Amino acid sequence: MVLFYNLSIRVYSGLVTIFSTFNEKAKLFRAGRKDLFLRLENALKNETRDRVWFHFASLGEFEQGRPVLEKLKEDKPHLAIVMTFFSPSGYEVRKNYTGADYIFYLPLDTKGNAVRFLDIVKPKEAFFTKYEYWYHYFVALKQRNIPLYMISAIFRPDQIFFKWYGAFNRNMLRCVSHFFVQNKESGELLTQIGFTNWTISGDTRFDRVYENSLQPKKIELIESFIGNKKVLIAGSTWPEDETLLNKLSATLNDDWKLILAPHEVDKSHVDNIMNNLGNNAIRFSELKENPSNTAGKIVVIDNIGMLTSLYQYGTISYIGGGFSKSGIHNTLEPAAFSLPVIFGPNYKKFMEAGELIKAGGGFPIANFDELNFIFSALSQNPEKLADAALASGNYVKQNINATSIIFNELDQ
Structure with missing residues (x-):
């Protein structure tokens, strides 16, 4: 299954390359990852503070996780916040966001990229939001004993995690230190497949939209x-x-x-x-x-x-x-x-x-x-x-x- 996953990442990368010749989003996706590791190294080489990594798929997930990021920054200003996005629709809008110290695209999820990324960033903790599960990053975090928290996670019975053929995806869940789930049903689904490390927190988007209003x-x-x-x-x-x-x-x-x-x-x-x-x-x-x-x-x-x-x-x-x-x-x-x-x-x-x-x-x-x-x-x-x-x-x-x-x- 890992081989199939790796192949799908390579196919995705190839499609992005093709689409980048005529699609603006694909062009930004590819350009934003050019020389990414070199830029990461240059940005962080003199950073001596402990680092916390927040990753968001796109703009919606950023707004969802933003209250947690900003509260952590408020409570512990001595930390350096490294923030990554998968999608241009998140990065391009929030690349100048002042709440994080460093903002980058996330390198594609290969084993080599995950190892190299963590070697450079060296996070003490990592926070992901809702649906964002990347196999190699999760495994690399687990191997280094870096706590990984899922914010506003939500699960449904029809998701692959709960199917007989979902062992590969359940392995990703085993890398998570704690799930902060939106509702009781999500927690109960996790319990059914052997996970008890969850807390019903509700959805952090409510905090964000209310604050914005x-x-x-x-x-x-x-x-x-x-x-x-x-x-x-x-x-x-x-x-x-x-x-x-x-x-x-x-x-x-x-x-x-x-x-x-x-x-x-x-x-x-x-x-x-x-x-x-x-x-x-x-x-x-x-x-x-x-x-x-x-x-x-x-x-x-x-x-x-x-x-x-x-x-x-x-x-x-x-x-x-x-x-x-x-x-x-x-x-x-x-x-x-x-x-x-x-x-x-x-x-x-x-x-x-x-x-x-x-x-x-x-x-x-x-x-x-x-x-x-x-x-x-x-x-x-x-x-x-x-x-x-x-x-x-x-x-x-x-x-x-x-x-x-x-x-x-x-x-x-």
Whole structure:
């Protein structure tokens, strides 16, 4: 099985090389790893502090683990934080983040890379988040007796860890010193396969989104654009979402404006969105050039990093990804701002989405007719809108403090 795993890493590397000739993400993925070990060595050669390693797959996992990283830095400022990302969508947005001392891409998971990486970084502890499991890095950490903690881990019965053929993946779990799981079900699944080193901490994303909702960054251009209108904010949308929102935008009356923040912001994708939306839409970059152009109904966000602050201006939110194989994006960010959250049908793997529905703040839809019905029901009924908004906000508030639980356990 290890041979097959190693082969899959090599195939992945080869595909990235091919795709990097025409795909921007693949190009960044490859360029960010050029001379990576040399840059690591140069950065850390004079570092004398004890080091702690935080790894995140992408931007979402960073926001999830960020409360733990920042609390550790606050409590133990003498430590040096080394932070790595797998994906360009995480690294490129947070490469200048001041909460970590060193920020790099993670070298691909080969045995040689894992050994060399740990030889250079020499972490005293390592923290990974949610789903991120890399065989050679985990084994190398275990062999060196370096504690490895999983933050906000969540497990489901259909995952390979719990299948008869999942021995290879269970071996990765044996390298983890402690699992901080999101719910009781995850802990019980671990117990069924022989792991008792878990604590129910909840999801650290609640801490992060709640903290962000208290002091969001003001965006004056958006404030000018929306004026006193009500706002539908569509975040992390995919093409299937954008097709529905395009139809919905045609039904919006003059009391409403739409802010659309697509998951992919490359020029060709944004161009396609703009062509479909027509003259009522303006790109955010164009709004910056002409701030007085506020007559339109729609603004399309053509950059990354604004979305968490945009929700403060919303009345209702729509979260994308629910029509894709990967599933919905972060529903907690708008919920923290007490926004009702609408999303597509692929949400079953996301515990918080199901709980948000039960609480009365989440609304799944399967097609345009359902989207139109839910939006109309909320937008035309102030009482229903207020109830849904209150339910969203309360759901987040009731689930904060995962970070404190984690540190209480680590202190013990």
